[in-house]
Amino acid sequence: MAIEIAKLRSETPGVAHRIHLNNAGAGLMPQPVLDAMVGHLTREAEIGGYEAAGEAAPQLDGVYDSVARLLGADRDEIALAENATVAWQLAFYAIAFQPGDRILTARAEYAANYVAFLQVAKRTGAVIEIVPDDGDGVLDPEALERMIDGRVKLIAITWVPTNGGLRNPAAAVGRIARRHGVTYLLDACQAVGQMPTRVDELGCDVLAATGRKFLRGPRGTGFLYVRRELMRSLEPPMLDHFAAPWVAPDRYELRPDARRFETWENNYAARLGLGRAVDYALEVGLDVIEARCRDLSARLRDGLRAVSGVRVYDLGRDPAAIVTFSVENRGADGVKAKLALSGINVSVSNPSSTLLDAEARKLPSLVRASPHYYNTEDEIDHLVSVMSTLR
Template sequence: MPLSMHPPKAYLNHAGASLMPPAVRQAMVDHLARDSLLGGYTAAAAMAPELDAVYTDSAQLMGCDADEVALTTGHASGWREVVGSMHFEAGDRILVARSEWGGNYAALTHIAQRTGARVEVIPCTADGTLCLTQLAQMMDARVRLISLTWLPANGGLIQPAQQVGALARAAGVPYVLDAAQALGQLPVDVRALGCDVLTAPGRKWLRGPRGTGLLYVRRDFMSQLKPRTVDQYTAPYRDGAYHLRADAKRFETSEACMAARLGLGVAIRQTLAMGVETIQAKVRERAECMRHALSAIEGVQLQDLGTERSPLVAFTVKGMPASVVRAHLMTHGVDVAVNGLSFTPLDMAARGLHDVVRASAHTDTRDEEIEALVTALTHLATKP
């Protein structure tokens, strides 16, 4: 193994991209070998039952039906396809929380600039949670979309997604839920959440390969969405015309990496086998262990919001850019993430933060990995 491929002493960036379990990697390697022997189409046909099972297992994970599931290349691709299929006009209102993911906010801002719609920020409470009372007061006939990032990228906040769903249903407002940091480590039931759309990548808490993702679209909401483009897969030709698919696969394309999909399927099955509640408890315990240890280091400031905390642990070191902190940690074999202003621009600006360091553990994170983080940070924070 080349030196550059040696694993870090402590991998604490599971919220960015988890380390794939061996069975996930093996499923992909096996299919690449199958591809090379049989050709892509014959190899995919040979694995048709396993590929179909990715949809049924995904539906079980999210609490929906298989025809409401599309496989994507990540959160952004599914989110853009659906929101891009919605119609907006001048004067329409799009509501977001202060902690909205920067990619979503950029896309919504672009839509507003193009159509004359307005993006409005839902006021939040002192701990960063969106204010449900004020959200209810904002509802009127001009609201065309509520877009919510359930677990924001820059810290421990968990937004009240189910309560937002209840308000959206009562008002008849479409509700798109970004579950990128939730799916795989929080129980997800789209019926209870009341969302019309839910998106997530496979590379985070599901521990699947990068370039995969899940998209849920509520069946009764499907008819309101007209994809920007179609192909022979999403709109099959019959009786002299192209007919848009009635299921969520209308948001896929005719081309996909089958090896990656099979790897995602293994990751989802492993998640279901372990149990999301079990994963949630283990990940939460690891995160609280990190928070407790980091809070005792002079010069280290936790930057988490919320009351019930997610496993995304955000912090800063006094007087040091997050990039410098990460570089120091990497020299000690500790891999973490840096979240800049573009990740959550509204919240970061409101709190006067330019960037934060983010550490995130998974179920198999060892005590020694957390100790390595704490030791390296202690050395850094006590430097002159």
């Protein structure tokens, strides 16, 4: 199946105004996503919020089916959240850690996750250990296997880190976790929407992701997958009467599904936008999206490496569609501002977002460009052309 670039761009209003290469921050929403959200907000204004939610109940319920289809999961294993960090935290903090329990993670782990590890270690006496990388800077599954013992309580990694094209071997980690019966929590924020993300193939017990990045959904949306067998043993750190109905004066009962990780009040317009974004990605096809992302990001890396004074920092043999680079004698914020004047959106990746990796590699603040399937080769080449003038 080929990607119809002209059609996709005609359904993406933002491409008329900017060259958007900040999809790792927030992708441009396609028109059907925008229509789903605006349509619901209009109905809220016309007939009332509760009434509009009741009217849209079948579509809202269908969002669980859409996310389950995206992940190859069952709908009762899916919870929706206001962002990926909340989803990840609700699952992580539901795990009961004891003194000496080991948390194994990757060197390029995201700051929000690592801060949570540090807090739990401080509270419980659990310890955090870093799985070594291989020669290409990718988490080494063989090293992980050697680290496993009876004290390993959790393996928690980021599949595609925020600060470069690295893809950690998520499925290989899953096979090790399953073999040893260790809970496996996967942060898939930068993976979902740019590549197939099937939990049965990944072998993860928990997966958290966002809607706003490569899925091209609205900000303020995220979701959580929790494997059914694990879910039944987890009580979220915070509950309300939606997650745990109050059934007697002295007793509540946890919901039997993953919605025990949700609360009663939600942004229904955003949820409908998320569901439509998931359906849109599935209609385009994750395999062809991944191939297109690979081609565009490879073109960008090759172009940047040919520019004098530009250094590309991405790791791994099979990098994802996040390209990080620096320009000699120019700060990343200044480069971003210069590109913005040329109508090009990029972002800046600061060392604090992946502190261990930044310290190990002595990384400065980096310019981060993240193309997506609706970008064109001409847009990639234009960014490279602008960079060639920054001397």
